[in-house]
Amino acid sequence: MSHAFAIDIFIRVFLFAFIGVAWNLLGGYAQQLSLGHAAYFGLGAYTSTLLLIRAGVSPWIGMVAGGVVAALASLPIGALCFRLRGPYFAIATIGTAQTLMLLFLKFRDFAWGAVGTTIPNLGNSPWMMQFAAKAAYYYIALGLLALGLAVTYWVERSWMGYYLVAVGEDQAAAEAVGVNVPRIKRDIYLISAFLTGLAGTFYTQYIYFIDPNTAFSFNISVEAALVSIVGGIGTLWGPVLGSVLLEPASALAQSWLGGGAHAGVQLALYAVILIVVILWRPTGLLGALTAAYDRIVRAAPAGGPASDGTGILGTGPTVRKGLPLDG
Amino acid sequence: MAEALVVRGLSKRFGGLRAVHDLSFSVPEGQTVALIGPNGAGKTTSFNLITGYYRPDAGSALAFGQELVGLYPYDVCARGLARTFQVARPFGRMTVLANVMTGALLRDRRVTAARERARKAIDFVGLSAKENSPARELSTIDQRRLEVARALATEPRLLLLDEAMAGLNHTEIDQAVGLVKQLSQRGLTIVIVEHVMRAIMAVAQHIVVLDHGQKIAEGSPKEVAENPEVIRAYLGSGGAR
Numbered sequence: 001m002s003h004a005f006a007i008d009i010f011i012r013v014f015l016f017a018f019i020g021v022a023w024n025l026l027g028g029y030a031q032q033l034s035l036g037h038a039a040y041f042g043l044g045a046y047t048s049t050l051l052l053i054r055a056g057v058s059p060w061i062g063m064v065a066g067g068v069v070a071a072l073a074s075l076p077i078g079a080l081c082f083r084l085r086g087p088y089f090a091i092a093t094i095g096t097a098q099t100l101m102l103l104f105l106k107f108r109d110f111a112w113g114a115v116g117t118t119i120p121n122l123g124n125s126p127w128m129m130q131f132a133a134k135a136a137y138y139y140i141a142l143g144l145l146a147l148g149l150a151v152t153y154w155v156e157r158s159w160m161g162y163y164l165v166a167v168g169e170d171q172a173a174a175e176a177v178g179v180n181v182p183r184i185k186r187d188i189y190l191i192s193a194f195l196t197g198l199a200g201t202f203y204t205q206y207i208y209f210i211d212p213n214t215a216f217s218f219n220i221s222v223e224a225a226l227v228s229i230v231g232g233i234g235t236l237w238g239p240v241l242g243s244v245l246l247e248p249a250s251a252l253a254q255s256w257l258g259g260g261a262h263a264g265v266q267l268a269l270y271a272v273i274l275i276v277v278i279l280w281r282p283t284g285l286l287g288a289l290t291a292a293y294d295r296i297v298r299a300a301p302a303g304g305p306a307s308d309g310t311g312i313l314g315t316g317p318t319v320r321k322g323l324p325l326d327g
Numbered sequence: 328m329a330e331a332l333v334v335r336g337l338s339k340r341f342g343g344l345r346a347v348h349d350l351s352f353s354v355p356e357g358q359t360v361a362l363i364g365p366n367g368a369g370k371t372t373s374f375n376l377i378t379g380y381y382r383p384d385a386g387s388a389l390a391f392g393q394e395l396v397g398l399y400p401y402d403v404c405a406r407g408l409a410r411t412f413q414v415a416r417p418f419g420r421m422t423v424l425a426n427v428m429t430g431a432l433l434r435d436r437r438v439t440a441a442r443e444r445a446r447k448a449i450d451f452v453g454l455s456a457k458e459n460s461p462a463r464e465l466s467t468i469d470q471r472r473l474e475v476a477r478a479l480a481t482e483p484r485l486l487l488l489d490e491a492m493a494g495l496n497h498t499e500i501d502q503a504v505g506l507v508k509q510l511s512q513r514g515l516t517i518v519i520v521e522h523v524m525r526a527i528m529a530v531a532q533h534i535v536v537l538d539h540g541q542k543i544a545e546g547s548p549k550e551v552a553e554n555p556e557v558i559r560a561y562l563g564s565g566g567a568r
């Protein structure tokens with residue numbers, strides 16, 4: 001395995017961990033199962049690329065602009081989709097990403113249509129987010145992941161964390177204790193979309209290419225949800241664990257089987273993993289590890305050390321709990 | 328005495344069913360008022376109309392002089408009305424403490440301050456020993472206690488209890504009655520929907536009787552218990568012969 005290939009895998013791991021972390025704020029803590037985060041990934045990617053090619057704006061600025069565009073787009077999309085619950089919400093979000101993909105395919109004059117465009121290669125130009133050394137991309141991806149984790153850490157420990165989990169558990173009961181459910185959903189969707197937009201810019205700069213099928217790919221939406229669900233939804237480190245596990249596996253599968261004839265293999269692999277996790281351990285791997293830790297460490301003297309009561313979620317025996325799709 | 332809650336002409340239809348029809352009653356500040364009636368009389372529907380879960384077809388509900396109709400449930404709660412549900416709805420994955428903190432965060436967004444106040448509410452309902460248990464693991468009575476604590480943590484001026492004592496045994500009912508009386512002594516106004524007559528007689532100063540969505544009687548516990556209309560509603564016309 002070459003050095004460059006290893007770095008590429010690390011970059012993918014960090015990138016999808018970051019997208020998963022962004023997804024997890026809405027999909028994990030508030031249990032609003034979005035399958036349309038590619039919408040924000042694509043909007044972020046197109047915003048920075050359009051600014052770069054049409055106006056020579058640095059992708060660093062374009063990245064923030066892309067995040068803002070994604071965040072703003074989440075407002076009308078959320079206003080429409082949050083009217084729906086459970087699986088209907090998930091289906092509506094798929095529709096938003098697909099609609100955006102079709103729009104970008106149709107309007108050729110605006111953004112190159114189906115052929116897409118390459119990012120002009122300027123050699124080593126840090127201000128234009130282009131680097132001769134692949135390691136630079138590694139650090140950017142790591143930085144994005146750190147940002148996502150810091151945001152999640154802050155949200156989880158603030159009032160928002162309590163409100164989000166309450167919304168995920170029972171919206172009517174949350175409203176009874178004063179939680180403005182529409183507002184908190186809107187706010188967390190905004191943050192989640194902003195972060196996902198940043199990932200879109202980074203990815204385009206990394207692969208030097210953009211087209212609607214890549215930028216708004218359903219794969220992006222699925223992986224965002226998948227790394228979180230496999231790792232453990234509604235937890236700080238769940239999406240990271242999920243990405244560490246899934247991304248190398250999918251990269252290896254791709255390199256062994258090649259694209260072309262086996263194009264669907266990756267999705268099939270995801271489907272199998274998802275089914276296994278949902279049937280066997282719906283709380284994800286982190287849930288399984290926590291349960292094992294509780295059995296071994298806490299079981300010893302009369303329940304072991306008492307919790308300090310700072311966590312939102314109860315520990316103790318892990319009860320099988322369905323995914324948000326159950327309603 | 329000032330009125331905490333004034334309900335005027337509240338009506339709600341579900342298709343052909345008149346769930347609540349032209350309901351009027353008022354709750355003076357500091358009193359405990361019970362809403363009673365046979366199953367399907369419209370008690371829970373009235374709660375849902377007052378607290379913003381349903382939109383009434385007609386009528387108004389004023390709390391401390393302000394209109395509640397048209398508000399969302401979270402706004403109703405912010406105005407100082409907290410409710411519990413007939414079937415307890417704890418946030419199952421959260422600990423008892425986190426459940427109650429979620430209520431406490433309404434008045435103060437600082438987590439540490441909310442934790443302090445949540446602990447007081449948990450202590451009041453007697454759940455302190457279980458504050459770190461996930462709510463889903465609590466027994467039915469403990470889930471009801473939790474719901475009362477969570478509602479109290481929002482610092483209400485008016486508490487609406489929807490059949491908080493259903494399914495409890497005698498000792499537990501006595502405990503619950505004690506709790507309601509203590510809250511009342513602290514000056515909290517309480518509206519209680521209940522089937523357990525023994526509990527109602529013990530806590531309510533005033534009783535409103537509903538049948539088929541309409542008010543058929545109201546008065547002191549003694550007046551209501553002797554009202555022939557009420558006896559007919561509960562026992563059917565055969566029983567009143």
